[in-house]
Amino acid sequence: MEKVWLKSYPPGVPAEVDLNACPTLIDLMDKSFREYSQRGLVDFMGKQITYAEIDRQSRALGAWLQSLGMAPGSRVAIMMPNVPQYVVALCAILRAGHVVVNVNPLYTPRELEHQLKDSGAEAIIVMEMFATTVEQVIKQTNVKHVVLASIGDMLGLVKGFITNYVVRNIKKAVPAYNLPGATWFNDAVSRGGGMTLKMASPGPEDLAFLQYTGGTTGVSKGAMLVHRNVAGNVLVSEAWLEPALHTDKPIEQMKVVVALPLYHIFALVSCLWLGMRGGALCILIPNPRDFDSVVKALQPHKVNLFPAVNTLFNAMAMHPGFQQLDFSDLRISNGGGMAVQRAVADRWKALTGSAIVEGYGLTETTSGATCNPVMSDAYTATVGLPMPSTEIDIRDDEGKSVAIGQPGEICIRGPQVMVGYWQRPDETAKVMFDDGFFRSGDIGVMEANGYIKIVDRKKDMILVSGFNVYPNEIEDVVAMHPGVMECAAVGVPDEHSGEAVKLVVVKKDPALTKEALAEYCKENLTGYKRPRVIEFRDSLPKTNVGKVLRRALRDAG
Numbered sequence: 001m002e003k004v005w006l007k008s009y010p011p012g013v014p015a016e017v018d019l020n021a022c023p024t025l026i027d028l029m030d031k032s033f034r035e036y037s038q039r040g041l042v043d044f045m046g047k048q049i050t051y052a053e054i055d056r057q058s059r060a061l062g063a064w065l066q067s068l069g070m071a072p073g074s075r076v077a078i079m080m081p082n083v084p085q086y087v088v089a090l091c092a093i094l095r096a097g098h099v100v101v102n103v104n105p106l107y108t109p110r111e112l113e114h115q116l117k118d119s120g121a122e123a124i125i126v127m128e129m130f131a132t133t134v135e136q137v138i139k140q141t142n143v144k145h146v147v148l149a150s151i152g153d154m155l156g157l158v159k160g161f162i163t164n165y166v167v168r169n170i171k172k173a174v175p176a177y178n179l180p181g182a183t184w185f186n187d188a189v190s191r192g193g194g195m196t197l198k199m200a201s202p203g204p205e206d207l208a209f210l211q212y213t214g215g216t217t218g219v220s221k222g223a224m225l226v227h228r229n230v231a232g233n234v235l236v237s238e239a240w241l242e243p244a245l246h247t248d249k250p251i252e253q254m255k256v257v258v259a260l261p262l263y264h265i266f267a268l269v270s271c272l273w274l275g276m277r278g279g280a281l282c283i284l285i286p287n288p289r290d291f292d293s294v295v296k297a298l299q300p301h302k303v304n305l306f307p308a309v310n311t312l313f314n315a316m317a318m319h320p321g322f323q324q325l326d327f328s329d330l331r332i333s334n335g336g337g338m339a340v341q342r343a344v345a346d347r348w349k350a351l352t353g354s355a356i357v358e359g360y361g362l363t364e365t366t367s368g369a370t371c372n373p374v375m376s377d378a379y380t381a382t383v384g385l386p387m388p389s390t391e392i393d394i395r396d397d398e399g400k401s402v403a404i405g406q407p408g409e410i411c412i413r414g415p416q417v418m419v420g421y422w423q424r425p426d427e428t429a430k431v432m433f434d435d436g437f438f439r440s441g442d443i444g445v446m447e448a449n450g451y452i453k454i455v456d457r458k459k460d461m462i463l464v465s466g467f468n469v470y471p472n473e474i475e476d477v478v479a480m481h482p483g484v485m486e487c488a489a490v491g492v493p494d495e496h497s498g499e500a501v502k503l504v505v506v507k508k509d510p511a512l513t514k515e516a517l518a519e520y521c522k523e524n525l526t527g528y529k530r531p532r533v534i535e536f537r538d539s540l541p542k543t544n545v546g547k548v549l550r551r552a553l554r555d556a557g
Contacts, residue, residue: 001393001401005385005450010243010373017235017388019415023204024227025094028234028277029055036279039253042084043297044284045163047155049084051279057154057189058091062199064192065096068145070122072097072200075210077116077124077143079103079134082262082284084154085185087272089125089147090262094208097200101210101222102263105130106526110477111220113137119210119222119422125149125185129167131177138179149185151286204228210422211265213363213468220473222422229366232389232415234273237368239388244331244374245278245304251329254280256305257298259288259312266336266466269367270307280305288312295321302329306354309337309466310344311497313356317347327352332374334359336367337466338498339454345379358383360454363468364431364438366416370452382451383444390414393437394446407455410444411437460550462491462499464528469501471550474531477524481517483509488540490554492533503531504553506539 006015022028033055040048065076076093078100080086093100101119103112105127112133116124123145126134131148138146151167152160168174202208208230210222245254256275260267275282283301285294294316308316313335316322333348335356345356359371360383370392372384386392393401394408402408417438420428431439441461444454462469474489485508494500505517514534521530541552 001391003386003391003450004404004446004448005392008373008385008450010375012243013373014239014388017232017239019204019228019232019235019389022231022235022277024202024206025208025231025273026200026202026227028231028273029058029091029095032276032279039279040281041276042087042282042284043301044084044286045155045159045297046300047159048281049154054084054087054091056193057088058095059197060189060192060195061088061092061185062096062192063195063197064188065092065098065123066198067192067195068123070098070145073099073207074123075099075101075119075121077101077103077119077121077126078263079105079107079112079124079126079130080149080263081105081127081286082258082267083127083149083151083286084284085125085127085149086262087282088154088189089149090272094202095197095199097198097202099207099210102212102268104261104263104526107133108524108526109133109136110524111526113140114220115212115222116141116143118220119212123147127151128177129174131179131182132175135177135179146179146182147185147188148179148182153185202227204231205419211363211366219427221424221427223364223418224420224422225366225418229416229418230269230273233269233366233368234277236387236389236414236416237270237274238277240368240371241274241305241332241374247331249329251304251331254278254305255301255303256280256282257285257303257307258282259285259294259306259308260337260466264337264467265363265367266307266309266361270334270336271305275305289315291315291319292321295319295325298325302326304329304331305334306330306332307334307336310335310340311338311465313340313348314344315496317344317351322351327354330354332357334371336361338463340379342379342381355379360384360452361416362440364418365412365414365440366418369412369414369416372451380451382447382453384452385450386452387414390416391437392446392452394444395437395439399433404446404448407443407445410440410442410452410454412440413437460490462489462501464491464494464499464501465497467528469529474501474503474521474525474529478503478505478517478521481512481520483507483512483516486540486548488548488550488553489531490550492554494532497528500532501529502533502535502553504535504537504540507536512536 152163471489491499
């Protein structure tokens, strides 16, 4: 296969990266904690916490986790927004020799129960405002150990106390819960401080993350990401960003905006791990929808790297507070997770002077597989070029390569491609070719210069603000409602989230109302999965073998 994209590579970007430069995430952490100890690693609510302090606390928490007696490779879940405790927990779990299971903190009990049971997680580290969800499902899972964190844990005695008081008593943001035997985060760190961490020494092929995704079927599956996948993609991304970050105008310390949730693969790799690798300061935004708080968090900084999704770029560009921020040293605005619209790219560039550099990847490819050159100054309407050490082949339904300029399924091979789905060899076989290429399920065209344009989706996935929503999951939940005969979920355009879920239902109970169905969905589906439009029909369009024609429903609007 001719790598036509290499002709379009920017000067200084290598075709391949040396994966031995950082074989595992333990290597990445150790080097960064050693070289950047006195720098700030995270900035949260105006407080900077150094690499040395995250190093110390993660060693202590890791030692405490080891004292619980879990076997090496045991799964430990993290259910938190973007807070410093997330970073400590992440490093601690890996240093202790365990596997991280990232959990969306807004999951409903049903969604959380599935993920904890499927992963076999034995412990969970959770922010207290989501503890009530854990309480509702813990008895149905293997979870034996619960660590409870509060927002103010790492803000110091006075600020931490005030913050927790406001969150608990004024904002009433912590629903009542009962988790007897749970350990407070700061207590676990304190106890672990008197223990010795037996630092794990995993190999590049050892499991680091179970990162859950709907894949192509809608059943939430754990993508098995080994150390090579994550550390390798950090090296790939670092090489790709080099032209913008190391110019004749040096950056004393790179500042990364972490507005995307760290439990999502895009932010995990492109913000946190990439930031740590380069000794960056990561500005943590726990709630990116609170734009006034985002402005306040960014005000003291001249940020350099700003990864986000189309909807976030758009909302920020429209908010008056962003006009007051200093974007004079913004080197890269990295767009992913969903298609970046031309109007949004133009608006963002007018505001910041920085063009949005669009890329493409999936959970199964540990985030990025392609990206536009970071020095691009214009909207390309493509997802760019295959990144270093990464190959893209456009294939037909029989798995054969198609000609340049012809549409086909985007297939990806590289160090970032997962090793498979957790305990689902049948599902793994559906998406992996024998030659190591992963089937993305997306239809694209490779142009003669190597740039890739996505033209359609093979799967019926709905993309809501960068999050994958799978119709099968929605339909399975709604079909369990006693008043529903049959249903179908499709994506419809939405100016705020790119797409929104539309639910079309054939009623079994004539008395069923849209309001009742919406309330049922609220109880069983997290926010971005809930239908924004509900429509009742007498029947659903189907093929002659009875398969629902989702495309016909989408086309009907």
